Amino acid sequence: MAEARPILSDVGLIPFFDVGNDINSLGQRWTRWLRSFNLYATGKGVVEAQQKKALLLHSAGMEVQDVYYTLVERDPGEHETVYEVAVEILNNHFTPQVNNSFQRNQFRAMEQKPQETIDQFITRLRQKAIYCNFGNVDEAICDQVIDKCSSKRLRRKLLERHNVTLQQLRETAQAMEAAEKQATTYASKKQNQNKSEFKQISCYACGFSGHYKTDPKCPAKGKKCRLCQNEGHFEKCCKSKKKISKNHYSRKTNVRHVESADDTCSEPDYENEDDDYAFTVHGNQGKVSKFTVNVGGIDVPVVIDSGATVNIIDRTLWEHLKKNKIKCESKTSSKNLYAYGSNKPYTIAGSFNTNVCVNDRCVSADFFVIEEDGQALLGHKTSIELGVLKIETNVNTVTDNVVKTNYTSKFPKVFSGSQNIADSLSRLLVVPKNESKQGEINQAEEYIRFVASESTPNAVKIEDVDKMSLNDKELQNIRNCLLNGRWQDLLNKQYLTVKQELSSIGHIVLRGTRLIIPTELRNQILKLGHEGHPGIVLMKQRLRSKVWWPNMDKSIEEYCKSCYGASLSNPEKPEPMIRTSLPSKQWEQISVDF
Template structure:
């Protein structure tokens, strides 16, 4: 008997009925394992009272146990304790305990089913106990996808529900294990080649890599064999497979220095901003330039009312005193030909002119070489004013034509010569229509020369 550990003392706190059920089961197992089941009744009762604990022993002293035979048996003592620990059952309360018992997070389905079976013993479900446990399992599952899968089965039984839950638990465990231990495939060597001895220093075998570098033909980063300049003709040297901005020919060596970057638009996080030209040309006039003071540093800006953003070259930004750190941005400049020019960052600076001051946002780029003020910035600094009224040069207003004949006579050059349509045409006017000014149609650069020749020929014929 010494080699088997006796059960712990009976706890008389909490649910006495459940505590007694568990303690009695452990005591019966101990008696069988220790070989005490064949001993005399007095010895078995002594073992019971010795292992049951001091509190339960005091309860035993108050119990009035009447032996059925000549001597008291251990079964009679166990029955008396069961009666003491198991008060009158309330089926409604037991069922309430059953239906309100939650499924703890992380508990396996087999453990939860065992606990539900223990709860259902005093509920008197009868032959429907499996259906009640099945319903309680479906109601208590926290995983909405698993619950939906169980509800789709019209012939769902308790065993089938347990199998589905087991499969879901196993799959979840396997996925977690696969995520923690990713499979690493060993790279195999298919071919070994010797490096030629006649290579110059710095040359070697080019290794395949997904790292993208700036292409020397188009000026942007792209995947191998996907250069947008392939097949295109350079407008500078007339050769193929590169853009004119990266042309290495010396065909314009004797011409005055002119460096121009055509920037079509700039894409920010959600908006698309348009910029006309970022250029530097020694022959430019100062009619659309303005000196702006930023942190006591005068900077010459080009006024571009068609631009939606302000551009500041990186070399100019470094001349401005103050914090050097530049907040990053996702804005991208789309240059002529499709080249993408990334902006290094965005910065807000206070700008002062002779007409006003304002705090403006500038996109700083290393590839831009001309400072630009957009249309909104020009209005905020009062450098450009929008005029919606046209006035003649003379102080006296001309009399407007009142009839069609007066209109044709006054503007005869419009109705004769180039642009005149043969015959008579009637134009229907809608008095409720809103006047709209459309921009001129853009002409592709590839047909610009031929278009000029054609228009010149038409004018010569007329």
């Protein structure tokens, strides 16, 4: 009998084997678990077969025990132990479920991960190849590395060699990876050294360091000096001895001010809004002044937009920032972004949070990436936090309440009597004595008459419009409704929607500043508007500025379509396509393009 060895109690346990998880990798996982158990049993010093079998079933868990006791157990042979029989029974149950085709398919789909070395990639492939039953494992791994490695240079170099072995592949990859790492480190040190030396240079046009005056990216390029009025430098770098009052150019500052007449206005709460707005994403790039800020470690020219509630960049700038390895944190957002006056939201590609810095001040801000091309915008909130946007009060606008409070508190004796003027600071309106209510009515009629005269087309006399409006039943009905206010008696209900815009002077009826043309005169107006065959769109623009009647647009379209001269100038319709019939069977027709 073999001598019993002491069992170690300080060896850690191994996890139970999960039978039901991922049936496709059951055999692969059982092989790995059994290997771990053998190491565990050796570490604990268990060598007796019966004891080792019990430890196997106990360590595997209740699920494996249920499987084992449902299988047919046989007696051990002459040179077998009960432990070897138990392992054979469990192997026969789990291992046949390994699907070689599936495992090889997964092997062929494996690719080199980012920041993963070739040695690490080969290790993963070798672990997977154990369950694929390849005839030559090294050859399969070589083929997979050449096909799925991330370096094009390494792939080209390996393909140049004939029948490369796995060891040769490993040595070549290690040499290239080491060379690239050393070259990157050397270039980084060189760049930092040049950058530190370059930063000591100060530009004598803008005063900033890191470039010369001839640099096209100099902020002072094309800018006018506020001291000498010459272009190409800032006031602080001006060498002119001419002294100009500082307040003379106080309005021309580098900060875009937003003036407000109300001192009590509060800061808008942008955080609780589901919809945000941007005012100047698409604009004239040449006329919009830009300000350079540091976004995630990268200098970005932006437009400070006091009306934008969010910070915005386009897809092109985002790709540039990613290429330069911006430091940011990606986020998800369900907000909708709208341009000023637009009902169509921008297409949001995503959002991210990063640090935005100007000089020594840094804040954390969210940026939205849109698919549409446009300028980078720095929103209202972020601009104020960075100190590049200031909200000031317009000194030329004085509110009535503030002035009253100040003067009544300073001079209580002057403003305490009952005989004082109620509003001493307001302008006195002098009304002529001969002006009466009838005079006000006459002024209103004169204005309407002026509008009617200006709205009449040059080729039509206002007298003709007035004469035909007198006998037009439709306009007669409108004038009666304007006088008595009984709009329920209106014959043409299309006028109800614009009744608040209707007015009359004499027999002429107007809608706003446009004449309502009588029925008999409408064909003449259409004929005058169609002179020169301008087309439907231009003809509508001509007539809409002067005249109006119900369904005028429809009348214009019908008139243009019925004009023979206009039809001759229309573009010809393309010839119909002659399509080739589909063949009824294979290889019946062959078509070749040259």
